[in-house]
Amino acid sequence: MGLDLKEGERVKVKILVLNCGSSSVKYQLFDMAEEKSLAKGLVERIGLPGSRLTHRPVGKEKIVKEVPVPDHGAAIKLSLEALTHPQHGVIKEYSEIRGIGHRVVHGGSFSASVLIDSQTKDLIAELEALAPLHNGPALRGITACEVILPHTPQVACFDTAFHQTMPDYVYTYALPYELTQKYQIRRYGFHGTSHKYVAQRAAELVGRPWGDLKIITCHLGNGSSITAIKNGKSYDTSMGFTPLPGLVMGTRCGDIDPAIVTFLMEKEGWTTKEVEEVLNRRSGVLGVSGLSSDFRDIEEAMEVQNERARLAWDMFVYSVRKYIGAYIVALGGLDVLVFTAGLGENSPRVRLDICQGLDFLGIQIDQDKNNVRGEEREITAPGAQVRTFVIPTNEELMIAKDTQAVLQEKGLM
Numbered sequence: 435m436g437l438d439l440k441e442g443e444r445v446k447v448k449i450l451v452l453n454c455g456s457s458s459v460k461y462q463l464f465d466m467a468e469e470k471s472l473a474k475g476l477v478e479r480i481g482l483p484g485s486r487l488t489h490r491p492v493g494k495e496k497i498v499k500e501v502p503v504p505d506h507g508a509a510i511k512l513s514l515e516a517l518t519h520p521q522h523g524v525i526k527e528y529s530e531i532r533g534i535g536h537r538v539v540h541g542g543s544f545s546a547s548v549l550i551d552s553q554t555k556d557l558i559a560e561l562e563a564l565a566p567l568h569n570g571p572a573l574r575g576i577t578a579c580e581v582i583l584p585h586t587p588q589v590a591c592f593d594t595a596f597h598q599t600m601p602d603y604v605y606t607y608a609l610p611y612e613l614t615q616k617y618q619i620r621r622y623g624f625h626g627t628s629h630k631y632v633a634q635r636a637a638e639l640v641g642r643p644w645g646d647l648k649i650i651t652c653h654l655g656n657g658s659s660i661t662a663i664k665n666g667k668s669y670d671t672s673m674g675f676t677p678l679p680g681l682v683m684g685t686r687c688g689d690i691d692p693a694i695v696t697f698l699m700e701k702e703g704w705t706t707k708e709v710e711e712v713l714n715r716r717s718g719v720l721g722v723s724g725l726s727s728d729f730r731d732i733e734e735a736m737e738v739q740n741e742r743a744r745l746a747w748d749m750f751v752y753s754v755r756k757y758i759g760a761y762i763v764a765l766g767g768l769d770v771l772v773f774t775a776g777l778g779e780n781s782p783r784v785r786l787d788i789c790q791g792l793d794f795l796g797i798q799i800d801q802d803k804n805n806v807r808g809e810e811r812e813i814t815a816p817g818a819q820v821r822t823f824v825i826p827t828n829e830e831l832m833i834a835k836d837t838q839a840v841l842q843e844k845g846l847m
């Protein structure tokens with residue numbers, strides 16, 4: 435396995451996790467001996483006026499630095515300077531970083547994380563057609579790292595990989611078969627790293643192998659998706675060819691009748707770009723409420739009887755309940771239900787509303803235990819058959835662990 439680390443050297447293994455967006459780079463450095471974060475940060479407004487770095491070393495003051503950042507290479511250099519800074523840094527030299535794990539949104543048919551070589555890069559580039567907003571920036575980050583840290587191996591971890599286990603009748607769309615083959619049109623699913631992390635963690639908490647459990651994971655944030663997990667494998671998930679379908683989201687429409695798209699294009703004279711913008715950025719809870727995509731604002735507006743905020747909230751909650759019902763049938767029962775991500779971790783009200791009246795399915799949560807925000811906790815009511823948990827997601831740690839595993843397997847660590 436290439437794991438020829440000398441006694442004590444294991445302590446030195448540090449992995450850098452990068453999440454490159456169109457105008458931002460998020461980074462986090464892990465000490466893998468204890469699987470602990472040492473520092474994290476964000477470079478935002480890349481290529482725009484007002485770009486800046488926010489660096490948060492664990493246990494020290496955060497630093498904010500306003501500085502021009504023309505491209506992803508400059509953003510990664512800035513992150514590395516912060517990580518090695520004499521005062522705010524957490525390592526002395528770049529060479530302490532033994533591997534880099536990149537979050538890559540679209541992995542096509544990749545079913546696991548992979549070492550980045552020229553062939554992987556070509557495949558990620560090909561997939562840019564399916565996820566233009568996401569895969570392009572990841573590729574720019576990978577190329578920049580090759581220049582800045584030429585001797586550090588890199589691994590790509592895909593949001594779609596966990597869902598590659600779905601059966602063909604789940605991932606195939608009922609379109610002319612030849613077209614689905616020609617354009618690789620199928621359900622891919624996203625948030626896979628998060629669903630896998632919280633499901634594995636829930637199994638640890640239950641004290642049973644996750645391969646023995648029927649699990650539904652609800653990743654409820656600005657983007658939301660829900661996954662049915664059987665025998666430790668993703669069986670079905672609510673996002674699809676793109677992250678647009680499924681649940682009602684902050685600004686995405688979720689499931690709608692596809693005929694509405696062509697209807698609106700005709701009526702409003704919209705181009706494909708314009709209709710994409712409406713469905714991705716002006717719909718969902720924002721579109722319905724006319725107020726905000728942030729669920730905190732929606733909860734507040736409901737307190738003062740804002741009718742459209744109430745409608746948006748009810749639609750969101752109903753969409754989650756509908757999927758839970760469908761997935762219990764898909765799994766043939768349910769052992770564990772998990773809530774995660776910004777809203778799932780932080781809103782007792784959303785969890786309560788979703789689980790209301792589901793005791794006939796074995797789901798019942800305890801109101802006192804449910805009064806929790808951003809903390810790992812079991813919230814199952816006494817005697818309920820389904821074990822329900824709030825588990826803060828940790829996609830970055832999952833990426834760091836995968837990166838380490840791939841590098842060990844390849845004998846590079």
Ligand code: AMP
Nearest residue numbers: 655656657728729730775776777780781
């Ligand atoms: P994420 O995309 O996972 O970062 O989640 C962002 C969403 O979580 C936003 O819509 C926030 O409104 C929601 N959120 C974060 N904190 C809270 C909170 N304390 N109560 C309700 N919603 C929250």
